[in-house]
Each structure stands twice: as C-alpha cells, then as structure tokens.
Amino acid sequence: xxxxxxxxxxxxxxxxxxSSTDEDFVALQHTPPRxxxxxxxxxxxxxxxxxxxxxxxxxxxxPVERDIYDCYVTCFWPVQVAxxxxxxxxxxxxxxxxxxxxxxxxxxxx
Amino acid sequence: MNAIVEAAPRAxxxxxxxxxxxxxxxxxxxxxxxxxxxxxxxxxxGAYAVIRxxxxxxxxxxQLVAALMENGYSHEDxxxxxxELLAVQGIVTDQRDMAASGPVSPPADFPLQALVLxxxxxxxxxxxxxxxFGSDKIATPHGKQKFMTLETAKMSVDFLLAQSPGRKxxxxxxxxxxxxxxxxxxxxxxxxxxxxxxxxxxAITFSxxxxxxxxxxxxxxFLSEHEIGxxxxxxxxxxxxxxxxxxxxxxxxxxxxxxxLRKLIAAHRTRAITARVTLSDGVTDVRRIYHHLKDxxxxxxxxxxxxxNSGKQDYAINxxxxxxxxxxxxxxxxxxxxxxxxxxxxxxxxxxxxxGELFRGVNKSHPCxxxxxxxxxxxxxxxxxCHRFTDADTHTLGNVRNxxxxxxxxxxxxxxxxxxxxxxxxxxARPLCAGGCHHEAFVRYGDTGHANLHYCDWIREWxxxxxxxxGVLAVKNPEFLDRFAVRxxxx
Numbered sequence: 124x125x126x127x128x129x130x131x132x133x134x135x136x137x138x139x140x141x142s143s144t145d146e147d148f149v150a151l152q153h154t155p156p157r158x159x160x161x162x163x164x165x166x167x168x169x170x171x172x173x174x175x176x177x178x179x180x181x182x183x184x185x186p187v188e189r190d191i192y193d194c195y196v197t198c199f200w201p202v203q204v205a206x207x208x209x210x211x212x213x214x215x216x217x218x219x220x221x222x223x224x225x226x227x228x229x230x231x232x233x
Numbered sequence: 234m235n236a237i238v239e240a241a242p243r244a245x246x247x248x249x250x251x252x253x254x255x256x257x258x259x260x261x262x263x264x265x266x267x268x269x270x271x272x273x274x275x276x277x278x279g280a281y282a283v284i285r286x287x288x289x290x291x292x293x294x295x296q297l298v299a300a301l302m303e304n305g306y307s308h309e310d311x312x313x314x315x316x317e318l319l320a321v322q323g324i325v326t327d328q329r330d331m332a333a334s335g336p337v338s339p340p341a342d343f344p345l346q347a348l349v350l351x352x353x354x355x356x357x358x359x360x361x362x363x364x365x366f367g368s369d370k371i372a373t374p375h376g377k378q379k380f381m382t383l384e385t386a387k388m389s390v391d392f393l394l395a396q397s398p399g400r401k402x403x404x405x406x407x408x409x410x411x412x413x414x415x416x417x418x419x420x421x422x423x424x425x426x427x428x429x430x431x432x433x434x435x436a437i438t439f440s441x442x443x444x445x446x447x448x449x450x451x452x453x454x455f456l457s458e459h460e461i462g463x464x465x466x467x468x469x470x471x472x473x474x475x476x477x478x479x480x481x482x483x484x485x486x487x488x489x490x491x492x493x494l495r496k497l498i499a500a501h502r503t504r505a506i507t508a509r510v511t512l513s514d515g516v517t518d519v520r521r522i523y524h525h526l527k528d529x530x531x532x533x534x535x536x537x538x539x540x541x542n543s544g545k546q547d548y549a550i551n552x553x554x555x556x557x558x559x560x561x562x563x564x565x566x567x568x569x570x571x572x573x574x575x576x577x578x579x580x581x582x583x584x585x586x587x588x589g590e591l592f593r594g595v596n597k598s599h600p601c602x603x604x605x606x607x608x609x610x611x612x613x614x615x616x617x618x619c620h621r622f623t624d625a626d627t628h629t630l631g632n633v634r635n636x637x638x639x640x641x642x643x644x645x646x647x648x649x650x651x652x653x654x655x656x657x658x659x660x661x662a663r664p665l666c667a668g669g670c671h672h673e674a675f676v677r678y679g680d681t682g683h684a685n686l687h688y689c690d691w692i693r694e695w696x697x698x699x700x701x702x703x704g705v706l707a708v709k710n711p712e713f714l715d716r717f718a719v720r721x722x723x724x
Contacts, residue, residue: 124317124320125277125313125317126276126277126279126280126313126314126317126318127274127275127276127277127280127317127318127321127323128274128275128277129272129273129274130264130273130274130275130703130704130707130711131271131272131273131591131592131593131594131703132592132593132594132718133270133271133272133273133593133594133595133596134267134270134272134273134274134321134594136272136594137270137272137320137321141317141320141321146316146320147316148312148315148316148319151316151319151320151329152247152294152319152326152328152329153326153328153329154328154329
C-alpha cells in the first residue's frame with residue numbers, strides 16, 4: 124500500500140492479505156457474492172435444502188439428516204424414499220436418531 | 234414477435250463514509266485505529282485528506298474523486314487512495330455488508346492454559362477492601378474446606394494437563410487467602426506438577442500472589458530456585474499501605490513486609506517481582522506509590538487497578554479522585570515513553586500490557602481468559618471462571634474430580650461475549666476492553682455479562698493515551714515495539 128503504513132501485527136496481516144488480491148475499488152464497494160443456496164423446502168418452514176450462513180450444514184436448527192423424514196413420513200417431496208404408509212412401515216426402526224443412525228437406513232428390496 | 238426487454242435496473246450510487254475508526258496523532262503523524270480489526274495504520278496526507286473530506290457526511294464516488302483531484306491529486310492517486318482505504322475498511326459503503334465482522338466465539342473445546350489454585354481461603358490480614366472477605370464479597374466459604382489438600386492439588390494438576398491438549402506450556406498460579414499460609418502444599422505441588430508435566434512432554438511455569446507478610450529466607454530461596462514469579466499485593470509507602478492493608482487488630486502491615494520485600498527482591502533473581510496496587514479512597518497518589526515501590530524497594534514492575542466495589546462502599550474512589558488518578562497515569566505514561574525512546578524498560582506495567590495488546594492488534598471476544606484458557610480452583614476443588622469467583626456458589630463451573638460443567642461454562646462465556654454487550658457496540662475501545670472484568674460487573678450490576686459502564690470514559694481516555702505512545706514509538710523507535718513480538722513470558 125502506498126498511502127497507509129501498517130504499524131502493528133494485525134495491520135501487517137491486513138496489508139499482506141490486500142496486496143495478495145487484485146480487487147479493484149468497485150469490487151471493494153460491494154459485499155462479495157455468497158454461495159448459491161437452493162430454496163428447497165424452506166418455504167414450508169421445514170429445514171429442507173437448507174444451509175447455514177456459511178453455505179454449510181453444521182449450524183442448522185435441526186440436523187440435516189433429519190430431512191429424510193420429511194420425505195418418508197410426511198411425504199411432501201416426491202423422491203425415491205421408502206413408503207411409510209403401505210410397504211415399509213419399519214424402514215426407519217433402526218434409526219432412532221437420524222444424526223447418529225442414518226447409516227442404518229437401507230435400500231428397500233421389494 | 235414481441236420481446237420484453239427489461240432495462241437493467243440502475244444501480245444505486247455508491248456512497249462512501251468513514252468506517253469505524255479512532256483517529257489519533259503522534260509525533261506529527263496521523264494514525265487510525267481500526268475498530269473492526271484492532272489494526273493501526275499510519276496515514277499519509279492523501280489518506281488523511283480522504284477521511285477529512287468525509288467528515289461532513291457521505292460522498293458519492295465521483296464527488297470524492299473530484300474533491301481529491303481539486304486538492305491536487307491525480308486521478309490515479311485518488312483511485313489508489315479509495316481502493317486502499319476500502320480494503321482496510323477505513324472507509325465503507327452501504328453496499329458492503331459489514332454485519333459479519335466482529336470477533337467470533339472461541340471453540341467450545343478451547344484448551345486450558347492456566348489454573349489459579351486457591352490453596353487456602355484463610356488470610357492473616359484483614360484488608361478492608363478485600364473482594365474475598367470485604368463487604369462486597371460474593372464468596373460463600375461457610376462450611377467449606379479452608380486449606381487445599383495435596384490430593385485435591387494433584388487432581389488439579391492432572392486436570393490441567395489433561396485439559397490442555399496441543400499446548401506446549403501450561404501455568405499454575407498459587408493464590409489465596411494468603412498463599413504462604415499453605416506453603417508446604419505449594420512446595421509439594423511444584424514438585425509434583427513439574428514431574429507430571431515432564432511426563433506429558435509439556436513445559437510448566439508457576440507464580441504466586443502474596444501479601445509478603447510470611448516470606449522467609451527458605452521460602453525466598455525456594456521461589457528463586459524454581460523460577461516462581463511473585464506478585465506482591467501492596468499499596469505503597471507506609472501511610473498508604475497501612476490505610477487498608479491491616480491485620481485483624483487494625484495494625485498496619487508495612488513494617489512487617491518491608492524487610493521481607495528487600496530480601497525477596499535481592500535474593501530472587503530468576504523472575505520479575507511485581508507489585509500490584511489497589512487504588513482506593515485516599516490511596517490515589519500513583520506517582521508517589523510507583524516511585525516508592527520501584528525506586529526505593531526495587532520492584533521490577535508495578536501495576537495499578539482501582540478497587541472493585543459495588544459503588545456503595547466508602548473505600549471507593551470518587552469521580553474527582555479518579556480524574557486525578559488518570560492524570561497521574563498519564564504523567565507516569567510519559568515517563569514510560571521517555572524511557573522507551575531511549576530503549577529502556579519502564580516498570581509501569583499498565584502501559585506495557587496495553588502496548589503489548591496494541592502491538593498484536595488484539596480483538597477480544599471476551600475481556601480476559603476467565604472460563605476459557607484459565608480457571609480458578611477452590612480449596613475444595615470446585616472450579617470457577619477465575620480466582621475472583623472462587624468459593625462463590627453462584628459461579629461454580631464444576632469440580633476437578635468430575636470436570637468442567639459444560640453448560641454453565643457455555644452460559645458464562647455467552648454472557649461475557651462482547652457481541653452481547655449492547656453498550657460496547659458503539660465504542661471504539663471494545664477490541665481491548667470487551668466490556669471489562671466479569672467479576673467487577675457481577676459485583677456492580679449483578680450480571681457477569683454487563684458492560685462495566687462506570688469506567689467507560691476512563692478506559693477510552695487511557696486507551697487513547699496508550700495509542701499515542703504507540704504512535705510516537707512507531708515513528709521514532711519502532712525497534713522498541715518489536716520487543717513485544719515475543720509473547721510475554723508465562724510468569
């Protein structure tokens with residue numbers, strides 16, 4: 124930087140960071156674009172294809188693995204999930220806690 | 234075929250305004266302290282001119298460029314200035330979302346670095362302002378163990394070593410009551426802990442706080458041999474020391490400690506010997522206290538802090554005297570600077586501490602390490618955020634026998650986070666202060682998460698003083714500042 128001289132360690136880190144990018148002033152005027160997030164089921168107040176502010180799934184109000192039940196039990200998302208009502212009522216019986224036990228959910232062989 | 238061609242929406246004009254910063258000048262130069270980061274930059278005339286231009290409100294890009302060009306800057310210079318200031322957030326726009334800035338919370342499994350062992354809650358003095366025994370005490374020691382047992386101490390050591398994964402060095406501070414009333418335990422712990430730390434491949438260091446009344450030649454030799462840092466709680470020359478630091482019969486303690494201190498300072502050469510002064514009503518003559526402790530008794534460092542109180546105690550310092558204290562702090566700070574310009578170390582540790590933090594550019598999520606890297610342990614083994622909460626049932630965070638109470642620790646840390654303190658959000662000194670002492674906040678406001686509003690102005694003035702000192706050194710003796718790059722020893 125030509126006009127600002129960093130005089131403490133934090134300022135020097137910022138200096139290093141800004142000199143290693145080539146953002147011009149227009150880029151710096153705006154918030155950098157966030158990752159694209161699909162809308163999914165969030166309109167139905169259920170955490171469907173939801174991600175947290177960082178684009179990840181670690182900070183959601185419900186574990187992401189729990190989404191499977193919205194397809195299996197309440198069935199509002201027509202995907203290839205076992206049918207809770209007619210054919211596979213026990214499909215999730217080995218899965219007490221979706222976060223821990225989701226690996227127990229198996230393929231259905233009719 | 235009809236085609237609907239949408240006109241591209243006109244982007245709103247970008248307007249620049251000053252970012253969150255604190256300006257100061259030193260040695261004829263202009264500086265900014267950037268609050269979101271804790272960074273310090275020296276400005277050249279152009280950068281300074283940009284910030285002055287924005288004093289009267291926001292300007293659009295073309296207006297700012299035009300204003301700078303009127304002042305003789307080329308178009309290229311103007312663009313560079315704007316780009317650099319935007320990059321460090323010295324200036325900001327409404328189109329840039331700054332909401333995400335601010336210190337994040339430390340990870341939940343933050344490793345321990347230090348324990349403060351309250352090896353006894355008994356004391357042979359009866360200092361009238363004591364936060365452990367005085368009118369504002371929060372400790373509830375009734376019916377609890379008075380002296381820590383070796384079994385509890387060993388468990389504490391094991392706890393510290395187990396809870397500090399990834400750390401190369403850990404630290405134990407011995408505290409009281411009067412620490413030396415349980416010296417035998419202290420000695421055994423030093424032996425045990427050194428052995429255990431070595432077995433874990435960690436370094437370990439020790440320190441203690443004492444009122445110095447019980448120091449003997451043997452104790453001094455032990456402390457020196459084992460490189461144990463010593464902090465002496467004392468208030469200054471006889472008339473000031475004996476005002477509050479008295480025995481239960483009211484007799485002052487100066488005459489008892491003076492010969493012991495001289496021996497300690499002469500014989501203990503392996504660690505800095507520090508005095509910690511509590512300023513209270515009538516004990517505000519900072520310069521006299523400093524020079525007595527530093528020059529006449531020979532302490533290496535002297536630190537000062539106003540007495541913690543609920544605001545209702547007669548030993549509290551009134552507002553007029555607090556101004557006097559700040560004035561005296563500034564005078565001593567000038568002495569510190571004069572020494573620093575000659576490359577000499579001055580013993581006024583309030584300045585050294587702040588300069589060290591400014592050098593690193595700290596941006597604290599919490600005011601101190603309490604409940605994070607540091608925990609207090611009471612004589613019975615109860616854990617607390619720090620030594621000031623020892624034996625206070627309201628703040629127990631578990632026990633060394635069965636570990637940290639994670640839920641209570643989370644609650645304590647969530648309350649203490651600077652982001653939850655409304656009043657701090659508009660304060661430029663928050664990267665260093667973060668709302669101030671959890672314990673003081675509890676005594677004053679009944680909530681550890683309350684900002685210590687009674688000393689905000691004071692903190693800002695003091696931080697400004699230290700920033701100016703920092704600026705002078707950055708211009709005239711930057712090598713001196715580099716000394717702060719070495720992390721302060723664990724003493």
